[in-house]
Amino acid sequence: MKSLMKIFIRYSASLLMLAVALPSMANDLLMVRTQQTFPEAMLTLQTSIKDHGYEITRVQRIDIGLTGMGYKTDKYRVVFVGKPKEIQYLVDKYPVLAAYMPPKISIFAEHDETVLVTANPMVYAEMITDEKDKVLFRRWESDVYSVFDDIRAADD
Amino acid sequence: MKKIIFFFVLLFSMNAYSAPHGDELFAKHCSSCHGKDGKGGVGVPLAMPSFLNSVSDEFLKKTIRLGRPGRIMPSFSTLSDAQLNAVVRHIRSWSDKQAPAEDSTVVKGDKKHGEKLFASRCAQCHGADGKGGKGTGVTFSRKRDLPIIAPALNNAGFLAAASDVMLRETISHGREGTPMVSMLDAGMSKKDIDDVVAYVRSMEAQAEKLEVSLNKNDDEPAILVADSPYGMDETVENLKQAITDQNFTLIRTDYLDHGLVPTGKENKKQVVLHFCNFGFLFEALAIDPRVGMFLPCRVTVMERDGKVQLSTINPKRLSKLFNNHELDESCDAMYEVYSSLLEDATL
Numbered sequence: 001m002k003s004l005m006k007i008f009i010r011y012s013a014s015l016l017m018l019a020v021a022l023p024s025m026a027n028d029l030l031m032v033r034t035q036q037t038f039p040e041a042m043l044t045l046q047t048s049i050k051d052h053g054y055e056i057t058r059v060q061r062i063d064i065g066l067t068g069m070g071y072k073t074d075k076y077r078v079v080f081v082g083k084p085k086e087i088q089y090l091v092d093k094y095p096v097l098a099a100y101m102p103p104k105i106s107i108f109a110e111h112d113e114t115v116l117v118t119a120n121p122m123v124y125a126e127m128i129t130d131e132k133d134k135v136l137f138r139r140w141e142s143d144v145y146s147v148f149d150d151i152r153a154a155d156d
Numbered sequence: 157m158k159k160i161i162f163f164f165v166l167l168f169s170m171n172a173y174s175a176p177h178g179d180e181l182f183a184k185h186c187s188s189c190h191g192k193d194g195k196g197g198v199g200v201p202l203a204m205p206s207f208l209n210s211v212s213d214e215f216l217k218k219t220i221r222l223g224r225p226g227r228i229m230p231s232f233s234t235l236s237d238a239q240l241n242a243v244v245r246h247i248r249s250w251s252d253k254q255a256p257a258e259d260s261t262v263v264k265g266d267k268k269h270g271e272k273l274f275a276s277r278c279a280q281c282h283g284a285d286g287k288g289g290k291g292t293g294v295t296f297s298r299k300r301d302l303p304i305i306a307p308a309l310n311n312a313g314f315l316a317a318a319s320d321v322m323l324r325e326t327i328s329h330g331r332e333g334t335p336m337v338s339m340l341d342a343g344m345s346k347k348d349i350d351d352v353v354a355y356v357r358s359m360e361a362q363a364e365k366l367e368v369s370l371n372k373n374d375d376e377p378a379i380l381v382a383d384s385p386y387g388m389d390e391t392v393e394n395l396k397q398a399i400t401d402q403n404f405t406l407i408r409t410d411y412l413d414h415g416l417v418p419t420g421k422e423n424k425k426q427v428v429l430h431f432c433n434f435g436f437l438f439e440a441l442a443i444d445p446r447v448g449m450f451l452p453c454r455v456t457v458m459e460r461d462g463k464v465q466l467s468t469i470n471p472k473r474l475s476k477l478f479n480n481h482e483l484d485e486s487c488d489a490m491y492e493v494y495s496s497l498l499e500d501a502t503l
Binding site: 027 | 183184185187188189191192197230232378379412413414415416417423426430437441445446448449450451452454456458460465467468469476477478479
């Protein structure tokens, strides 16, 4: 009876481990829409990014001159995000990533709502070979989801 | 023994806790396009009664699984069946009516006659070859006074999800709250409608070709790269000149680790040039504002082991990321620009 129980426990534990190890859904683009105004959403985003331990290296305006060309928003920014050591490590080890680093989050107004979008960090993981480094992108992915959860939570 | 029982109670509690919650999954993966309450936005307003009352759960599941290749809606192929069912249950909770049963009966009709009817009655919204309304539903790419744009009927995802019977019902009765009117009311006979269904179904071959063309860039490398025969400074200057020659405006030159390390401590052997052509930028954003995350344009110049190399993103590779075939032309054009820049700077 005891050995049967042991087998059952081992089997259950293996299933549990497998469930934990399974990758989450790999959407190529991660998006969130919020009812916050653009400035509110930008503030929530920047606060959450910092709370997650990342630096904001630059906020780039994309909309300069666009309203004059008929574009319907003057609120469009790209936020550059990263952790210094991680970015440097990745670029040094994988020059292919230099064109993509640091990662960016787009934030733009749509009417009275705001939309945020970024490439799933796992897209970058596909560009490298070392499996153990891919864990880093998995963490980034998890952090983006968490930041976007914060954005959504601010709507409640 | 008590410990063992406790372990299993804990294990099963965790299992119960981890059962998928459709509302959470929807909020995480669907709400940014379809709206928090399913009222639409970038994506179809799912909570619309005329939609929910005319589509089966099977249609919803296949749509989520397969997406709409080239039409924004991604394929959620890695969702578990339990998660998929939970999302569909959540969508279904917006209606108090029971979901229509899936009916896979093949509708027979005269597709030649259907083609003529389609050209005169449907093509105005759905496009001559069923490619759907202009604009793929992303924010600024279309007027927002309509709840939806006409779907692409020649889409492999759509054709795999929609049964003949669903097509027939939709054409017959229309979708209240959308521009899709009842064709029975508009004077078409039931036989005419069957003929149109047969024609729409015949688009499957065309859909396959379209899907192949959408996947043509799967093997594209992640970056475009060129070795420079010049030193770092000379390469940067050459690149600046090439950017100007291509009618782009140089926005700024900075180091890749700008903002990550204290000013003055940057790695001077990793330089990024940012540049833009506002006309091109406007066009790209008007098609799909999400492309802004790869804008403004940039080329990275790096020196490693005494060798200077230039690299950029590969727009052809990225076009797949957006699942928006309307961007393909812009991505191809940008590919040419980047390739020319790298060539000009390293000649």
